[in-house]
Amino acid sequence: MLSTLATIQDQQLANGGFPYQSGEQARLDSTSWAVIVMSAFEGTDESCARGRSYLRSQQAADGHLSISADQPRASWPTPLAIMAWGRAPHFHQARDLALNFLLDFSGFHYPKGDTSILGHDSSIIGWPWIAGTHSWVIPTAMAITALQVSGIMHHQRISQGMSMLLDRQLPHGGWNSGNTLVFGKELLPLPECTGIALQALAGNTEKHLIVHSLTYLLDQLPRLRTPISLGWALLGLGAWGLKPEQTEDMINESLHLQKRHGPYSLPSLALLLCAAWAPQGFHSFFTAPLITSSSTLRGAKT
Amino acid sequence: MPHSTQDIENPTISRRELLRATLIGGGLALSGFSLLQWIKGPLLTASTFIGKANDYQMDIAHIIRHGLQELGITRTVLTEKRILLKPNLVEPHRSSPHINTHPLVVRGAIEAFLSLGAASVVVGEGPGHRHDTLLVLEESGLGDVLYEDRIPFRDLNMMEGISVPNLGKQTRLTTLTFPRVVQEVDWIVSMAKMKTHHWAGATLSMKNLFGMMPGIFYGWPKNVLHQEGIPQSILDINASLKPHFAIIDGITGMEGDGPIMGTPIDAGVIVMGQNLPAVDATCCRIMGIDPSRIPYLKIADQWLGPIQELAIEQRGESWRSVQVPFALEPEIPAHHDLRLG
Numbered sequence: 001m002l003s004t005l006a007t008i009q010d011q012q013l014a015n016g017g018f019p020y021q022s023g024e025q026a027r028l029d030s031t032s033w034a035v036i037v038m039s040a041f042e043g044t045d046e047s048c049a050r051g052r053s054y055l056r057s058q059q060a061a062d063g064h065l066s067i068s069a070d071q072p073r074a075s076w077p078t079p080l081a082i083m084a085w086g087r088a089p090h091f092h093q094a095r096d097l098a099l100n101f102l103l104d105f106s107g108f109h110y111p112k113g114d115t116s117i118l119g120h121d122s123s124i125i126g127w128p129w130i131a132g133t134h135s136w137v138i139p140t141a142m143a144i145t146a147l148q149v150s151g152i153m154h155h156q157r158i159s160q161g162m163s164m165l166l167d168r169q170l171p172h173g174g175w176n177s178g179n180t181l182v183f184g185k186e187l188l189p190l191p192e193c194t195g196i197a198l199q200a201l202a203g204n205t206e207k208h209l210i211v212h213s214l215t216y217l218l219d220q221l222p223r224l225r226t227p228i229s230l231g232w233a234l235l236g237l238g239a240w241g242l243k244p245e246q247t248e249d250m251i252n253e254s255l256h257l258q259k260r261h262g263p264y265s266l267p268s269l270a271l272l273l274c275a276a277w278a279p280q281g282f283h284s285f286f287t288a289p290l291i292t293s294s295s296t297l298r299g300a301k302t
Numbered sequence: 303m304p305h306s307t308q309d310i311e312n313p314t315i316s317r318r319e320l321l322r323a324t325l326i327g328g329g330l331a332l333s334g335f336s337l338l339q340w341i342k343g344p345l346l347t348a349s350t351f352i353g354k355a356n357d358y359q360m361d362i363a364h365i366i367r368h369g370l371q372e373l374g375i376t377r378t379v380l381t382e383k384r385i386l387l388k389p390n391l392v393e394p395h396r397s398s399p400h401i402n403t404h405p406l407v408v409r410g411a412i413e414a415f416l417s418l419g420a421a422s423v424v425v426g427e428g429p430g431h432r433h434d435t436l437l438v439l440e441e442s443g444l445g446d447v448l449y450e451d452r453i454p455f456r457d458l459n460m461m462e463g464i465s466v467p468n469l470g471k472q473t474r475l476t477t478l479t480f481p482r483v484v485q486e487v488d489w490i491v492s493m494a495k496m497k498t499h500h501w502a503g504a505t506l507s508m509k510n511l512f513g514m515m516p517g518i519f520y521g522w523p524k525n526v527l528h529q530e531g532i533p534q535s536i537l538d539i540n541a542s543l544k545p546h547f548a549i550i551d552g553i554t555g556m557e558g559d560g561p562i563m564g565t566p567i568d569a570g571v572i573v574m575g576q577n578l579p580a581v582d583a584t585c586c587r588i589m590g591i592d593p594s595r596i597p598y599l600k601i602a603d604q605w606l607g608p609i610q611e612l613a614i615e616q617r618g619e620s621w622r623s624v625q626v627p628f629a630l631e632p633e634i635p636a637h638h639d640l641r642l643g
Binding site: 020024025029067068070071073074076108116128129130132133134136138176177178182183184185187188190191192193224226227228229260261262265 | 393395398431432433434436437439440445449454460462463465479500517518519520521522523525526528529559562563631633634
């Protein structure tokens, strides 16, 4: 797995950013993921600093970071950049500007309507993928996580976001991308959405409220080997103290599947490494001791 | 569209056209022609092909090759063409294969296009509901087919984009951003599933192109397009992207609460054509739906293509001979009054 870290590090571009796939231009989501995972390791300070500087150079005046300069509404990478800046010296101003943006930013919400058409409460405020559209599970969970790993543990927006996630939980467990029931039919749960939502709710939610979702994810885990679903499933379960003993094997199996799928994107590789090394979910990745070159996977969990 | 009989143009009527219509419109009564058609010029026509296919074990490549031949798409047309196949993999679940374009139909199209001289085939999709596109490939079964056939796949949700003017002008969007791969291919083929849809009435080759729009710019599930209006967005995408061909998997379709939660229905057909509104209108008739009551098809008529029966030359089977009325849900407003009279 250390070779995977080296693969990520080797993709850093001259401007400090990282591409989504090797050979492409720098992207903010990829750069954020690369910095997040590298910052857990000793000896990566210079690469991380260059990555963080690149992120800062792309920040808009109001604090947001969009996926492309000509798509300012697509501000969903902002939480990732906040986590990449983390508590690193010299980037507090950029991070705080982004945090303020995030706290002022919400999706398009409207009064709860006819529940025979849409089951969820559309009035509960969360975060959208794209400015001006409705709030959905993944961007809301990522925003909550970014606020919390930045030290903002309690805030009205976090409470609202958690209420929104609980409201969007499917009656039989798990999360779809955001809806629950449409025309009276319960939608099907998705592992990636379920893992992200579970890790965002951990620590602030009573377990009995999400136990069906944990059951769903544990049931799905044996067959999950694609990086996004496996990575978020492991982080979601880990956040609730259910990180499986076979984590390293599962991640290695996923990495080997690149022979079938081709090289994974940089965010996918970084997510797998986060899932491998985070002792207890994504939050713990930001507080765990730095990993040295002699660390083993299991050593890193302690 | 490049292969239709008339270039795309905006369906709005100029003042001069309106004056002309006012002066002579009162007495105009041409059978089969609306006043608007008379004003705008000659009737758009197109051909569609319906092939029978009772199950997925049939020689689907042969059916598609036959359809291409019937539609006049010869080796000369396809030689050296780089083809993008865009199946519908909106939200695959192993327990519900009828949600998605069947992988063996995709394989049939790959074989057909390559055997007729295409330079390359690439498959791409930007699943509407799912972030994990690799899992989508695995759960749909398409991953096995592409791996065995050594066909590349592109995750359109995550791809860098190119922005073009919005030629449809039905939404407020001034530009549309398509995945970069559209610059790397010569033909875009919409490979949809024959399904009812709880917001749009029916989802076929035109609606399938929502999956061309990258999630990184439009969100999951294409939030910007839903916000702008589904029928309007369908029209803008089709007018701006100008897809080249459609193949509809109607061997097993979905009726009722589509596009995800409906039930499977065996229609036993593959429908094809170069003009997407014509293909979708033909599919509607097979499904027992009046295409002129599907809002986006109604607006597309005589702009992006024909939807009237008289304007569509039918090759292969007749739609009447294969018609299988799809169940419509009374509690779904978009299904009201769709039934073909």
